[in-house]
Amino acid sequence: MDSVELARFLTAMTLAVHIIFATIGVGVPLMFAIAEFLGIKKNDPHYITLAKRWSKGYTITVAVGVVTGTIIGLQLSLLWPTFMQMGGHVIALPLFMETFAFFFEAIFLSIYLYTWDRFKSKWTHFLISIPVIIGGSFSAFFITAVNSFMNTPAGFEMSKGKMINVEPWVAMFNDSFFVRSFHVVATAFMTMAFVLAAIAAFKLMKNKFKKDAEYHKKALKLTMILGIVFTLGSMLAGDLSAKFLHQEQPEKLAAYEWHFDTESNANLVLFGTLDEETQEVSGAIKLPSILSFLADNNVNTEVKGLNDFPEELHPPMIVHYYFDLMVSMGVFCLIISAAFILTLCFKKLRRFTYSKPMLYGALLTGPAAMLAIEFGWFLTEQGRQPWIVRGYLKVADAATQAGGITLVTVLFGILYLILIVTSSYVLLRMFKNKPAYKEFEEHSSERGDA
Amino acid sequence: MVFAYIGIAVLWIFLFCYIIVASIDFGAGFFTLHAKITKQDKKINHLIARYLNPVWEVTNVFFVFFFVGMVGFFPDSAKYFGTVLLVPASIALVLLSIRGGFYAFENYGPDTKLPWLAMYGLAGLFIPAALATTLTISEGGYITGSNNNLDLNWFELLLSPYSWSVVFLAIISVLYISSGFLTYYASKANDKPAYSLLRYWFLFWGPPMIAISLFVFLSLRIQNETHFYTAVFDYWWMFVLSFICFAGAMLLTLMKKWHGIAFILVILQMGFAFFGYGVSKLPYILYPYIRIDEHVVNSSMAIALIIAFILGLLLLIPSLILLLRLFVFDKEYVKGKK
Numbered sequence: 086m087d088s089v090e091l092a093r094f095l096t097a098m099t100l101a102v103h104i105i106f107a108t109i110g111v112g113v114p115l116m117f118a119i120a121e122f123l124g125i126k127k128n129d130p131h132y133i134t135l136a137k138r139w140s141k142g143y144t145i146t147v148a149v150g151v152v153t154g155t156i157i158g159l160q161l162s163l164l165w166p167t168f169m170q171m172g173g174h175v176i177a178l179p180l181f182m183e184t185f186a187f188f189f190e191a192i193f194l195s196i197y198l199y200t201w202d203r204f205k206s207k208w209t210h211f212l213i214s215i216p217v218i219i220g221g222s223f224s225a226f227f228i229t230a231v232n233s234f235m236n237t238p239a240g241f242e243m244s245k246g247k248m249i250n251v252e253p254w255v256a257m258f259n260d261s262f263f264v265r266s267f268h269v270v271a272t273a274f275m276t277m278a279f280v281l282a283a284i285a286a287f288k289l290m291k292n293k294f295k296k297d298a299e300y301h302k303k304a305l306k307l308t309m310i311l312g313i314v315f316t317l318g319s320m321l322a323g324d325l326s327a328k329f330l331h332q333e334q335p336e337k338l339a340a341y342e343w344h345f346d347t348e349s350n351a352n353l354v355l356f357g358t359l360d361e362e363t364q365e366v367s368g369a370i371k372l373p374s375i376l377s378f379l380a381d382n383n384v385n386t387e388v389k390g391l392n393d394f395p396e397e398l399h400p401p402m403i404v405h406y407y408f409d410l411m412v413s414m415g416v417f418c419l420i421i422s423a424a425f426i427l428t429l430c431f432k433k434l435r436r437f438t439y440s441k442p443m444l445y446g447a448l449l450t451g452p453a454a455m456l457a458i459e460f461g462w463f464l465t466e467q468g469r470q471p472w473i474v475r476g477y478l479k480v481a482d483a484a485t486q487a488g489g490i491t492l493v494t495v496l497f498g499i500l501y502l503i504l505i506v507t508s509s510y511v512l513l514r515m516f517k518n519k520p521a522y523k524e525f526e527e528h529s530s531e532r533g534d535a
Numbered sequence: 536m537v538f539a540y541i542g543i544a545v546l547w548i549f550l551f552c553y554i555i556v557a558s559i560d561f562g563a564g565f566f567t568l569h570a571k572i573t574k575q576d577k578k579i580n581h582l583i584a585r586y587l588n589p590v591w592e593v594t595n596v597f598f599v600f601f602f603v604g605m606v607g608f609f610p611d612s613a614k615y616f617g618t619v620l621l622v623p624a625s626i627a628l629v630l631l632s633i634r635g636g637f638y639a640f641e642n643y644g645p646d647t648k649l650p651w652l653a654m655y656g657l658a659g660l661f662i663p664a665a666l667a668t669t670l671t672i673s674e675g676g677y678i679t680g681s682n683n684n685l686d687l688n689w690f691e692l693l694l695s696p697y698s699w700s701v702v703f704l705a706i707i708s709v710l711y712i713s714s715g716f717l718t719y720y721a722s723k724a725n726d727k728p729a730y731s732l733l734r735y736w737f738l739f740w741g742p743p744m745i746a747i748s749l750f751v752f753l754s755l756r757i758q759n760e761t762h763f764y765t766a767v768f769d770y771w772w773m774f775v776l777s778f779i780c781f782a783g784a785m786l787l788t789l790m791k792k793w794h795g796i797a798f799i800l801v802i803l804q805m806g807f808a809f810f811g812y813g814v815s816k817l818p819y820i821l822y823p824y825i826r827i828d829e830h831v832v833n834s835s836m837a838i839a840l841i842i843a844f845i846l847g848l849l850l851l852i853p854s855l856i857l858l859l860r861l862f863v864f865d866k867e868y869v870k871g872k873k
Contacts, residue, residue, distance in 0.1 A: 141643070144639060144643040145639055145640065145643055145644070147592070147639075148592070148635055148636055148638070148639030148640075148643075149636055149639075151592055151595055151635055152595075152631060152632035152635040152636055153632070154599075155595060155598065155599055155628065155631060155632075155635075156628050156632065158599055158602065158603060159602055159624060159628060160628075161606075161613075162602070162606055162613040162616065162617035163617050163620065163621050163624055163625065164617075164621075165617075166613055166614045166615075166617035166618045167614065169606055169610065169613035169614065169617060170610055170611055170613055170614035173606045173607070173610035173613050174607070174610040174832040174833060174836055175836070177603075177606065177607030177608075177610070177832065177836055177840060178607075178836065178839050178840060178843060180603050180606070180607060181603055181604065181607050181840055181843055181844070181847075182843050182847070183603075184596065184599050184600045184603045184604075185843070185847035185850070185851070187596055187599065188593070188596045188600065188847075188851055189850060189851065189854060191592045191593045191595075191596050192593055192851070192854040192855060192857075192858050193854065194592070195588075195589040195590065195592060195593060195858060195862075196589070196857065196858060196861060198589070199588065199589045199861075199862070200861065203861070203868075216854075249833070250833075251833050251835055251836050252835060253835060253836050253839035253840075254839065485617065485618055485621060486618065486685075487618045487619070487621040487622075487685070487686055487687070488621075488622075488686055489621055489622040490621065492622065493621060493622060493625040496625060496626075496629055497625070497628075497629065500629050500632055500633070504632065504636050507636070507637075507640055508636070508640065511640045511644040511645075514644070514645050515644060515645050
């Protein structure tokens with residue numbers, strides 16, 4: 086591989102690892118805050134224990150999130166120096182603010198984790214979770230602003246290959262900022278709800294400590310309800326994204342859907358394979374006019390096809406598979422959580438709530454949601470190819486020319502492998518032989534003394 | 536112009552904060568490992584963990600803040616430093632990740648494992664060495680090629696007395712600052728065994744640090760003569776003040792008195808030396824490629840960054856004070872009663 090390929094590969098690898106931990110980082114604080122809120126409100130030690138255990142596991146993931154985040158922050162300059170020289174002064178503001186948000190989160194997270202028993206009022210400790218949630222979500226917002234800038238650059242003029250007359254706020258609140266950050270945050274909440282649901286379902290299936298069943302049932306119920314709420318939010322965000330792409334980045338939408346000829350009543354293509362030479366799609370399910378409808382809520386809308394764009398500006402056709410996978414994972418999560426909620430709503434169905442198939446389904450939602458995040462990012466990043474800053478700078482011209490990139494790539498590959506394996510190992514060991522009932526018995530007896 | 540000076544001042548202050556808090560952090564990791572191997576861990580490890588657990592993550596943010604601010608205020612530095620530092624900075628990043636990751640696995644995980652402790656303890660010592668390379672390179676003389684074909688001259692870097700003396704100075708300063716802070720923390724906790732061990736370390740690392748600083752000065756004369764003469768003739772008083780603070784800190788510690796003030800003197804000592812070094816280097820950030828006046832960001836972004844910075848500080852300073860009050864200045868917590 087040449088240095089451009091290697092730089093792309095290394096960036097992809099770093100982001101693929103970071104996004105797992107970043108999603109956990111954005112999502113979990115909301116979950117433990119809600120659990121703590123319910124625990125105090127209902128005076129129920131189960132929920133307090135949930136909050137404690139979730140936040141305890143969170144310490145491990147947050148550490149890996151911090152280090153991989155630091156890596157990607159520096160790699161931007163190390164691997165794409167030309168990009169940072171050209172665009173660094175346009176996107177500095179959101180980058181800077183992201184760091185502040187992260188700072189804010191780090192401070193209050195530390196306080197939250199180590200002050201469970203230090204305040205007189207229980208609500209004081211709960212209140213500390215709010216800056217943690219704000220910090221986490223805002224850092225996601227700001228960093229998405231940087232990424233949106235690369236998709237829909239704004240807030241500068243070009244002169245002799247340089248970006249001048251910078252307007253920082255215009256660059257930050259560029260066209261795709263709102264729709265993307267909404268999608269990022271909603272899917273992070275959704276994913277974490279399902280990951281935690283999957284853990285509860287797994288524990289219920291194994292049922293090693295019978296006394297814990299009630300605790301895990303509460304966890305499952307809570308996460309499933311949150312899961313369906315955030316899934317609906319994510320789907321709304323996804324729909325807005327499709328409409329946005331239709332307006333602003335039609336070549337990306339066309340590549341997602343293997344849509345070659347501009348036409349109205351455009352088909353939505355599900356799955357299938359493509360012959361790139363003949364542009365023939367075989368084995369796909371074609372939903373007539375749905376793509377037009379998705380793009381503009383009107384079946385007659387004309388959707389631009391790829392053939393309207395010069396061939397060297399086509400994104401790779403593989404993005405269609407990512408799109409299919411992302412959407413089907415999302416729909417799967419919706420079906421399972423909806424089924425679960427239905428069984429809660431109707432008395433007759435209640436015996437299915439914790440039945441084997443339902444638990445299996447719930448178990449699968451966690452990995453499915455996380456995979457959807459990965460596919461979604463592969464989709465949007467590769468969908469921007471060949472540009473690094475759409476319309477202004479190509480990936481091939483931005484990569485570093487420094488020697489030693491092969492060595493560095495191998496080094497980081499080994500590092501990520503070690504970090505992932507070790508953190509999973511620590512997390513599993515942390516909860517394996519420490520049943521929840523012991524924790525909440527301790528917790529209840531403490532309250533009894535007080 | 537004025538934005539360039541505000542920018543560099545902000546960045547230099549943040550870098551200084553990082554150097555202090557990170558030194559405490561990295562040194563503490565090494566002391567934990569050392570104590571474990573020499574079976575003195577019962578004496579001090581609980582004390583170190585009580586301080587580090589809540590603050591290590593915040594430490595890391597200072598670092599992120601520095602390099603993000605650097606690219607923000609001086610975007611051209613991304614091009615030069617980014618290209619040249621690919622390998623050294625990647626090594627530093629790998630070490631930082633090992634340090635952060637294994638620190639968390641070891642301290643928040645269900646039990647302790649010596650290999651993990653060894654990994655983060657040793658990584659902590661190598662990080663300052665790797666990061667110090669950046670300061671070395673910024674003196675100029677290690678970059679070959681021009682504009683589109685920049686590269687680092689490894690041969691020159693590895694054979695240079697200046698780069699080695701900076702590396703040793705970085706490592707020893709880490710142990711010095713760290714033991715200085717922990718002596719104070721232990722005295723506050725009334726923890727006699729930990730206190731005497733840490734005080735011993737502090738006194739032990741002080742003199743070699745001064746010796747090696749002199750060596751850095753001398754080798755700087757070979758590496759970058761202009762910088763050396765500015766430092767010696769225009770800003771000599773800062774280095775003298777630094778030495779006086781050092782002597783004061785040593786004296787107070789020898790007399791077993793006022794450890795809080797002794798640590799403030801350590802901060803001042805480092806501060807004078809660090810800012811003296813920084814100010815004498817101006818106007819160059821990377822000699823001779825990047826000057827602060829020529830390569831500063833455009834004024835509209837500079838203003839936006841400064842506004843964001845002030846608003847950010849309004850939020851951060853009270854939060855940091857809260858953090859310190861809960862975990863450093865709270866006597867009961869420090870003693871382990873909370």
